Amino acid sequence: MKTGMMLLLTGMVILLTSSFCHGQSNTPAESQADLQALASGNAMFQSFDHRFKGVQGGITLLERYAPGKIRMSRGQLVSYDQVNYDAFNDELLVLRDSQETMVTATMVRYFVLSVNGDTAHFVRLAGPEGKMGYFQKMINGSKVGFYKKYYRELQQPDYKGAYSQGRDYAEFIARHKYFIHQKGKKLIEFKNRKTFLENFPEHEEKLETFIKQEKTDFKDEADLRKLFLYLNEI
Numbered sequence: 001m002k003t004g005m006m007l008l009l010t011g012m013v014i015l016l017t018s019s020f021c022h023g024q025s026n027t028p029a030e031s032q033a034d035l036q037a038l039a040s041g042n043a044m045f046q047s048f049d050h051r052f053k054g055v056q057g058g059i060t061l062l063e064r065y066a067p068g069k070i071r072m073s074r075g076q077l078v079s080y081d082q083v084n085y086d087a088f089n090d091e092l093l094v095l096r097d098s099q100e101t102m103v104t105a106t107m108v109r110y111f112v113l114s115v116n117g118d119t120a121h122f123v124r125l126a127g128p129e130g131k132m133g134y135f136q137k138m139i140n141g142s143k144v145g146f147y148k149k150y151y152r153e154l155q156q157p158d159y160k161g162a163y164s165q166g167r168d169y170a171e172f173i174a175r176h177k178y179f180i181h182q183k184g185k186k187l188i189e190f191k192n193r194k195t196f197l198e199n200f201p202e203h204e205e206k207l208e209t210f211i212k213q214e215k216t217d218f219k220d221e222a223d224l225r226k227l228f229l230y231l232n233e234i
Contacts, residue, residue, distance in 0.1 A: 057172035059088035059152050062115065065095050071109045083113060085122065088152040088172065090133045092122075105132065123147075128179075128187055135179065135187070139225055141232035145181035146224065150174070178224065192218050196227075206234055 061084065068083030070092070082095035092103040092111055110123045111134075121137045125147070139146035152172045179187040180199055190196040193211065196218070197204050210216070210230050216223045 055154075055170045055172065057152075057174075059086055059172055060093070061085040061087050061150055062113070065093075067114045068094075068111055070094075070103065070111045073107050073109050083111065085111075085113070085134065085150070087150040087174070088154075090151075092134065125181070126186060128189060130186070138221065139228040139232070141228055143182070143232045144228060146228040147179040147181055147187060148221075149177045149179060151176070200231070203231065203234055207231065 065082035065084045067079070067081055070078045070080070070083070072078060080094050080096070084093045084095070085091075086093055086102075091105065092108055094101050094103055105124065108124060110121065112122070113120045122134045123137055124132055125135050127133050127135075127149075133149070135147040135149050137145065138148050153175050155171045155173050157168055157170055177189055178191075179189050180196070181187050182199075188199055190199065193216075197207055200207060207227075207230075210227065214223065214226060216227050218224065
């Protein structure tokens, strides 16, 4: 009697184990179907793809090349139909016969770009740290010059892995700085009212009055041009 009962229990265990194993296994076709469903997003899992997507933005000042003139260091003036400025590498570019050529900086005194009827005049000057570079001449004052420096900042991706929602591409961001140039002195950067006025202690009172009356906005280039024109008159 005991032997029969043991055989019956053993058979039931084998049957249950067999059923459980069969229920947990998939055929190759079923496994492939599960993978396809997962890949297509039909499963209950969300798919993420935040891998590096490359670089956006450009390094040149102009989206398209424009007519320009280059005053060479030896004095000759050369005109080209397609000129641009590389604001990331601080280089002058010329497009000839579909070939992009970098003009040797030491051979250039200044260059002028013509865009939609306006002109932008760039001069090679020594920056605050003594490094030569191209700066746009905003005001050619007899006493004080107003200059602008264009540059590009490469912003790196900020995603942190496969599940990150951060930016998955690098991007060139357009930036600029403003500078004061007094004869016989290096360029000096100014960012606001305070850093501008500290360079002209002898005219501070008059400049303060002008800034208040004109409501000068130090982020507005038209306002800054007016300010520098006044500065060269006093």
